[in-house]
Amino acid sequence: MTEAKPKKKQKGFAGSLAAFFSSLKLTIFLLITLALVSIIGTIIPQNQLREQYLRYYDESTYATLKAVGFLDMYHSWWFVLILALLAINLIACSWKHFPRAWYYFSHPTRILDATLEKAAKLVWRGTLAADKAADPESLMSRLEEVWPGSWHFTRRDGDSGVELHFAAERGRWSRLGVYFVHLSVLVIFAGGIIGSIYGIKGFVNIPEGERVSSFYTYGDQQKPIPLGFELECRDFSVEFYESGRPKEYSSDLVVYENGKPVVQKTIKVNHPLSHGGFTFYQASYGAYGGRVAVELHFRDRGGMVLPLQLEVGQPQRLPEDWGWIEALKVEKNYMRMGPAVLILRDPGKPGVKPYQFWAFLRYPEFGRANNKTNEFCVFKQLEERYYTGLQVNRDPGVWIVWLGCLMMILGLYVAFFMSHKRLWLRLTPDPDKPGRMLMVLVGNANKNQPSFAHEFEAVAEKIKAWK
Amino acid sequence: MNTYIFSIVTFVYMAAMVVYVAYLAFRRPVVARLATIILLGGWLAQTTAIGLRWYESYEMGIGHAPMSNLYESLVFFSWTIILLYLIIEYRYKLSILGAFVTPFAFLGMAYASISPSVNETIQPLVPALQSNWLISHVVTCFLGYAAFAVSCGVSITYILKKRYEERGGKGGLMAAFPSSEVLDELVYKSIAIGFPLLTIGIVTGAAWANYAWGTYWSWDPKETWSLITWFIYAAFLHARITRGWRGVKAAVLSIIGFVAVIFTYLGVNLLLSGLHSYGGG
Ligand code: HEM
Numbered sequence: 001m002t003e004a005k006p007k008k009k010q011k012g013f014a015g016s017l018a019a020f021f022s023s024l025k026l027t028i029f030l031l032i033t034l035a036l037v038s039i040i041g042t043i044i045p046q047n048q049l050r051e052q053y054l055r056y057y058d059e060s061t062y063a064t065l066k067a068v069g070f071l072d073m074y075h076s077w078w079f080v081l082i083l084a085l086l087a088i089n090l091i092a093c094s095w096k097h098f099p100r101a102w103y104y105f106s107h108p109t110r111i112l113d114a115t116l117e118k119a120a121k122l123v124w125r126g127t128l129a130a131d132k133a134a135d136p137e138s139l140m141s142r143l144e145e146v147w148p149g150s151w152h153f154t155r156r157d158g159d160s161g162v163e164l165h166f167a168a169e170r171g172r173w174s175r176l177g178v179y180f181v182h183l184s185v186l187v188i189f190a191g192g193i194i195g196s197i198y199g200i201k202g203f204v205n206i207p208e209g210e211r212v213s214s215f216y217t218y219g220d221q222q223k224p225i226p227l228g229f230e231l232e233c234r235d236f237s238v239e240f241y242e243s244g245r246p247k248e249y250s251s252d253l254v255v256y257e258n259g260k261p262v263v264q265k266t267i268k269v270n271h272p273l274s275h276g277g278f279t280f281y282q283a284s285y286g287a288y289g290g291r292v293a294v295e296l297h298f299r300d301r302g303g304m305v306l307p308l309q310l311e312v313g314q315p316q317r318l319p320e321d322w323g324w325i326e327a328l329k330v331e332k333n334y335m336r337m338g339p340a341v342l343i344l345r346d347p348g349k350p351g352v353k354p355y356q357f358w359a360f361l362r363y364p365e366f367g368r369a370n371n372k373t374n375e376f377c378v379f380k381q382l383e384e385r386y387y388t389g390l391q392v393n394r395d396p397g398v399w400i401v402w403l404g405c406l407m408m409i410l411g412l413y414v415a416f417f418m419s420h421k422r423l424w425l426r427l428t429p430d431p432d433k434p435g436r437m438l439m440v441l442v443g444n445a446n447k448n449q450p451s452f453a454h455e456f457e458a459v460a461e462k463i464k465a466w467k
Numbered sequence: 468m469n470t471y472i473f474s475i476v477t478f479v480y481m482a483a484m485v486v487y488v489a490y491l492a493f494r495r496p497v498v499a500r501l502a503t504i505i506l507l508g509g510w511l512a513q514t515t516a517i518g519l520r521w522y523e524s525y526e527m528g529i530g531h532a533p534m535s536n537l538y539e540s541l542v543f544f545s546w547t548i549i550l551l552y553l554i555i556e557y558r559y560k561l562s563i564l565g566a567f568v569t570p571f572a573f574l575g576m577a578y579a580s581i582s583p584s585v586n587e588t589i590q591p592l593v594p595a596l597q598s599n600w601l602i603s604h605v606v607t608c609f610l611g612y613a614a615f616a617v618s619c620g621v622s623i624t625y626i627l628k629k630r631y632e633e634r635g636g637k638g639g640l641m642a643a644f645p646s647s648e649v650l651d652e653l654v655y656k657s658i659a660i661g662f663p664l665l666t667i668g669i670v671t672g673a674a675w676a677n678y679a680w681g682t683y684w685s686w687d688p689k690e691t692w693s694l695i696t697w698f699i700y701a702a703f704l705h706a707r708i709t710r711g712w713r714g715v716k717a718a719v720l721s722i723i724g725f726v727a728v729i730f731t732y733l734g735v736n737l738l739l740s741g742l743h744s745y746g747g748g
Binding site: 041398 | 600680701708
């Protein structure tokens with residue numbers, strides 16, 4: 001099945017257009033072009049922000065690259081056009097070749113005629129006593145023993161009397177493997193297109209202990225997209241190897257439908273959660289406020305000490321008329337002095353302004369030295385809280401892509417490792433020796449001929465032994 | 468321990484390569500025998516060392532298949548090349564190809580052992596690499612790459628032989644090689660093995676990416692280069708059945724294909740940036 005010649009040449013513009021689109025030369029051209037242009041996008045960073053590009057390129061280079069689509073080239077119109085041409089090429093080519101392949105597939109050759117015999121590379125000749133061939137049915141079952149396959153018997157009147165034709169084949173459908181591969185390319189394209197039209201990608205950050213019911217898409221105008229259910233992050237944790245390399249990130253997630261928990265799963269990198277058509281992947285994390293334990297020491301009021309638990313960002317009222325306190329923010333390493341909390345203190349007295357100061361976890365005495373007010377704050381404990389960063393995805397095309405990939409792999413296996421093997425045996429009366437038949441055995445395989453040649457010889461050897 | 472064996476294996480492969488070249492020159496069956504024995508010995512030692520490294524990683528409490536950084540992948544690549552070559556030599560009795568295939572394995576090992584930019588220590592896996600997909604992805608890719616290494620070696624031989632035949636050459640070194648048709652068939656065979664493996668490698672990579680990051684294809688440079696390689700070999704397969712593209716042109720395509728393989732494997736990490744792991748060496 002090499003490049004088949006068209007049966008009749010179509011003429012005119014339509015004909016030459018069809019010939020152009022179904023040609024293998026176009027295929028080679030497109031595949032090589034795809035290989036070459038794909039290189040561009042691996043050299044020029046793709047889909048970055050304008051500011052990032054301006055670090056490597058000047059303004060006019062940037063504008064030019066953007067105009068020709070080199071900054072998002074795999075989605076540029078011309079790249080998509082090359083892919084579309086490949087798809088058209090593939091369809092036109094199959095349109096041209098498939099009917100012929102199907103014809104041969106559905107019309108197996110059961111008669112060994114002179115043309116076939118002449119073209120054959122594997123031929124064996126011998127003779128057989130005519131009475132042995134008197135019962136073709138038993139002859140056929142012997143053949144089935146010699147070479148299992150679907151044997152067919154045809155009786156025909158030839159030039160020198162009644163001819164007995166036996167034909168068998170194996171792996172006929174392997175001829176269709178290539179078409180299966182070609183179809184799979186189209187299926188993968190289809191899956192990709194469906195994904196790009198109906199798919200959606202986004203992200204959501206969930207602080208530990210909180211729930212969300214929507215997520216955000218990437219891009220300039222981030223708008224929330226409803227999930228249709230609620231997702232809670234119960235806990236996030238990160239572990240490190242001794243060397244400081246990250247070992248594992250994980251988030252305990254709970255899905256709520258109508259307020260009731262329905263699914264609980266701990267996700268990690270490589271272990272996402274799927275629910276309601278969306279899949280959630282562990283993508284990032286970050287610190288998110290937290291809780292601090294502080295002690296407020298009063299120099300007056302008998303040196304009283306007031307232990308407090310503060311939620312970052314939430315003002316807290318103190319007993320009596322002692323005013324308010326708030327932990328404004330926490331820094332992991334403020335002024336290279338380790339964790340610190342910025343406290344806002346409003347003494348709640350008329351005429352005294354609220355004031356801010358830092359308290360350091362590692363230097364509790366720092367505040368005591370400050371004598372401007374008659375109180376000071378000691379930072380006792382930091383309970384950091386994280387948020388988990390999830391990537392949210394919905395891609396209805398992905399299963400079609402996997403189907404296409406599976407088809408391609410199976411098709412490649414069939415196309416490269418299976419072969420269509422055929423055997424023909426013809427018996428004709430020997431014109432010179434009455435009572436004997438002339439036998440011709442012919443074999444053909446479309447792949448892996450050397451190994452089939454061995455097989456053929458073994459068959460011939462067995463038939464020779466019939467006598 | 469394992470790295471020590473690997474450096475010995477490098478020298479064994481070099482010795483095998485030299486003997487294969489000697490076989491090219493002298494064409495004595497004994498020499499070919501010797502080359503095969505040396506190569507097989509080296510390969511068995513390498514197999515042992517890979518097993519040992521795997522075991523050692525578990526001893527260290529960070530157990531994982533030894534395929535996770537540049538050093539380990541270079542070693543594994545050489546291993547698959549020799550494995551595939553030994554199978555081909557055994558099946559087709561073509562010791563003559565050894566001189567063209569063993570250099571790839573030797574260079575891989577030498578680069579791994581000598582280059583200061585390649586870190587030999589067993590390192591823990593970062594979260595993204597902790598996946599069962601890692602093994603299937605890496606193994607299929609590298610088996611495919613090894614098949615392409617063989618096809619590249621044979622393609623070079625094919626072009627030399629074809630030129631020689633066209634000059635109506637007799638005698639000399641080239642006479643010892645199989646006919647250009649046989650070589651052409653071998654190029655095709657090895658690509659027919661490599662192409663499906665590369666396809667599976669790309670598909671498992673995509674499946675893994677989808678599982679880890681939610682996108683089966685993100686045009687990351689490494690992904691893109693593997694696709695470029697795939698395009699080139701697809702072009703080769705169709706070139707071979709097209710009049711005017713058969714023969715030397717197709718062989719050149721297969722050599723370019725292997726250049727793309729090497730770039731996918733090393734160039735991308737050394738020259739470009741992306742998601743794949745052995746970027747830092
Ligand atoms: C990415 C796209 C394509 C892939 C992956 C692909 C794959 C293949 C494979 C694996 C083979 C078998 C080769 C062999 O047995 O040596 C093949 C054969 C073939 N392909 Fe493609 N192909 C693609 C595109 C095309 C296109 C666009 C055409 C249109 C002209 C085409 C026409 C053919 C023909 C005519 C054959 C020979 C079939 C036969 O043996 O009867 N292919 N293709």
